Each structure stands twice: as structure tokens, then as C-alpha cells.
Amino acid sequence: MRLPRIMMAPMAGITDAPYRKICRAMGLELAYTEMVSSRGLIYENERTEDYIINPDEPPSLGVQLFGNDPEVMASATKRLGEIGRYDFLDLNMGCPARKIMTNRDGCQLMRTPLLAGEIIAAMRRVTQKPLSAKMRLGLTRSSVNVLEVAKRVEAAGADFIIVHGRTADQMYTGRADWEMIAQVKEAMTIPVIGNGDIFSVRDYIDRQAYGVDGFMLARGIQGNPWLIRDILLYEETGEIAPPPTLRERVEVARRHLDEIISIKGPGAIPEFRKHAGWYFKGIPGSAKFRAALSNLNSAAEFRELTEPWLDIQG
Template identity: 40%
Template sequence: MQIGTVSLPGRLVLAPMAGVTDLAFRQICREHGAALTYTEMVSTRALTYQDKKTPRLLELAPNEHPAAAQVFGHDPESMAEGAKIAAAVSGCELIDINMGCPAPKIVNNGDGSALMRDPDLAARIIEAVKAAVDVPVTVKFRKGWDEKSINCVAFARMAEAAGADAVTVHGRTRAQQYSGKADWDAIREVREAVSIPVIANGDVFEPEDVPRILEHTGADLVMIGRGSLGDPWLFERANVLLETGIVPPLPPFAERMDTAVRQIELAAAQKGEHIAMLEARRHVNCYLKRTSGLKSFKQRICALERLEELYVLIDELKRAVED
């Protein structure tokens, strides 16, 4: 698969998710078959103001190429300057513009999915970013602002005309946030309306969902978001399904727990043990989502403070499940 000048080794990509897709999780997902990963979304305003913390979000792992840096904002000039900085700092192969985030703190500033209400401004942003960077530019957006203003097809055509090399469509409106069902029909309509690659996003939680969304939408690639939490094997299992028609089983519980530990260790190495352990409370519980009867362990996970505590707890979990 090709996006502009960038060749991808597969059709499955990891969605950018704020507070989730950090360096550690992206590295794990690449090891398990994600063909493309995106940084967490980065404010171009923060980059242009030389915020000291923001560049850390742009660090890429050695195995993370090709990769995309995702930026957000609403001022064309700032977006262009910030995107140029993001490309230089990260060494990424793609710049992705976020025009789909539904979070109130983002939308209230005129960023994210708020731009779907102002296609003219969105076009100027895409044109400015495209002129500022030497890598392909992609745009991620939603079905529309709400059910009364479904404009993803027109928005995709605008993005293509403004120079976007690919678009990602999340089949929900901003009003839906992450509730309800993703509208794959809307993604298919976008695919039929533009000639650039289209990435389908929404409601991919099992390997079988991948061929279904590809067939239904005709999309070129599939972006996996929440379904990957605690389940990086979703990528490799879906890849095998696409190649062979057979879904391989999940690895044994002990192996899954070892991967959870490694993810937290990688996070600790990048951002320090304290922050990593706070985030581990969510991530490790996600790795347990397919295993029932572990309520007491899940409560203990939510109190983790040190890696040593995690090692002890994981050993107990392995024994409990094996028993």
C-alpha cells in the first residue's frame, strides 16, 4: 500500500489515541503487525511556542518506521510551522492532521472535529501544511458534526483538492463521541468519491472485523483504535486472517501478561517509573479484559506504584489463571 511516496508493509494501522498510544504501546503494536503507527496528537501551538514537554510525544521507536506524527490546531500559519517542527523532531514519514477529535477541550478551541464545521478553514490548513513539509500529508476526520450535518464526502473531496495524500474516516459524528455504531456506509461513500487512499476507522475489535470492514467500505487500509487496548495481537491475528483465511488463537495468558509487563517497562524507561505506573493501572487491566474472575486483582492493579509491585502481582495472576 502506498500513501504518497511512502510504502507500507501491510493494511492495518494503529490509531492515534491521546494518553494511550505512547512510545511503549506503539512499539509493542509494531512488533505484532501494525504497518503504521501515529504519535499521540501534538499541539502545533505548543511546538511553535517551544513547549519543553511536547517534543517528547514525538519520539519514535527504532522499529517505528514508517510512522506518522499527528498534529492539531486551527490557525493555518501555526499549523504549517508546527507541522514542519514535528516532521523535523520526529523524523516521521507522514504528517497527519487531526480534524476528528471530539473532546470538548479540543473542540471548544476550534480544533479537531470543530474544523468539520468550517471546510474553508480546513482547506487552508491542509494547503499550508502541505506546502510546509516534505512528507505526505493525511487528514483524519469524522462522518460529520452531528446527524443533521453529515459532510464527510464533501470534506474528503475538499481534502483531496487541498493536497491531502490520504484520508482517514471515523464512521461516527462528533455528537456520538465513541457511542453507538460506526457507519461503514459513510466510509464507503467517501471511498467512492475520492481517488486518494482511504483509511477506514470504527468498530474493529476482533480479527474478523478487518475483512468485513474492508469488504463493506472498499477502503485501502484499516485503522484500529480501542480494540487494540490490551490486545496488540489483534494486528497479527487479523494479518494472518487476511493472508490465510484462518484466525490464529490468542497466545497463552502467561505470554500476554509478559507483554503487559514489557509495555510498562518500556514506558518507565521513557517517562519514569512514577508516570508509567499511574498509566499501568489502565493498561494492565486492559490486558485482562478477556479473562473473567479477576476482580480482586483488578482492584490491586489500580493501586500499583512500583514496578516491583507489578512483577509480584503478575506472578500471582499467572498462578491463579493456571490453577
């Protein structure tokens, strides 16, 4: 198994097939789907399959499953192999959303390290693809148990782990604790991927000190797929690229909307609003722009809306 230095984090509502395509054009090698329900998969819920299937998607595609029942997770893994291609498989042990946690899924699995190990073992029995678990530090600061959980999933057959340096109760507040991520790396035999607060090439450079085997990018690529290109450029040449020009932002945003319409259909245009807000954050007049976005009905309208920006320098 070869792991790329950077990978796209699974993000519900963000890392769908259109956005994965935009990021691949920036040089991304390994992209993860949004989290996928194991139960949804085995009950052949079409909406669930939509998250995954895109026959034209180049490698490498990682699928992330959530659930808490070893048998259901094993069946879902088998089902995945039947409905489409995947190259990597991940168990969600980090989602802190109430809806997920009350079903004992996501980060709630960190409360039961034995069960987490059983789930990984059950998935391991039915797939030979690289298998990982993505976890946080624990549920709360006073119950940090990432080392114990990481050891369990390693013993159960995981090929690598991804550690987001926050506890569940922090949600996305405060700072990711990279010292703790480094401690996990020290203690493990399998590779450890670090995750949390990489918003710029500088952040990426700073995190090199923690000795992890790779980095997962999440909020840093919302509206900024250039972060991928810029990190790869830095790795290759040591140079730090200037930020994208307004023209580049317009061009990529237009392409993104075109991909949404072509892959998901015009009904998905409202999903583009949040992305557009991120692409043009901080641009003068963007409040008016956001208001216009809420009534967006077509790619042609978006072209018209962004046309004046093509001539602005910078």
C-alpha cells in the first residue's frame, strides 16, 4: 500500500463527485466520499448509492462508512464491491454530530474500543483493500483514549489510521492538538495520518515537525482547491504559490457548477451556493452576490453574475 502525502478528508455535503473532480484537476490523488450509511447501503437505498457511484472517477477513491454493527458493516463492505469500484475504505469514528452520536455511530464508537476492533475485524474479513479508521482524540478532554482505540484497530487489521486532533465535544472549535497526534504516531506500527487546521501551505509546512505519515485536508479546501495544487508545488519545488487570481476563482467556480449539473442534474444547483460563498469570500460586493446566488437557476445565470469579475485584476 502506498499512501500519498496529502489526501482529501471525507466531508458530508462537500466531497461529492463534482467537488472530487475539481480537486483531482488540482493534482489530488486520493479523495474520500462523504460518509455513507452502512445500513443505507445494504437496504439498497438509491440515495446512498448516489454518494459513491461515478464510473468515470479515476483512482484513488476512498469510501467512508459509518455504522456500529460488525455484521452490517461487513455486509455493507461486500455490497460496496458489487455496486462500484473503490480503492480505499474507512470507518468513521470521528463524527460528533448529535444525529450520528445518538445512534451510537461516529465518534461514539470511541467509547467502546472493543466494538471498534470487532467492526474493523469484520470489515477486514471481507475486503483486501486498504482499510483505515478515522478517529478523534476521544469524546472529551477528560476521557482522551485515542491511543487505546488506535491500538485496538491496529490489532484488528487496519492498514492505517487518521487522527483528527480534537475531542468530540470540541466539534470544530479550539485548535487541533498535534502534540497528541505525534504521540499516537510514536506508539503505532501502522502509518498515522494527521488531520486538523491545515488552511495554508504554511500550516502544512509547520505540521511537518510532528512526524506523521501523511496529511488529510478538510475545511482548508472548502472553496480553496488550490491548497492541493500549492502543497504539491511546494513538495516538488519548495516554492510557495501566490493565491489564485479572481479570474481563476471564477473559472474554477463555473467549472464546479457545470460538474454539479452534469453529474447530479439541475436539481442540485442549490448545493452550489455554499461553495460559491467560499470561492468568493472577502471579495468586495460579495454580499450582493450571495443574495443573487439564492435565486440561481442555471449555469448561464452564474456566468452572467460573475462576468464583471473576469476583468478585475488580482
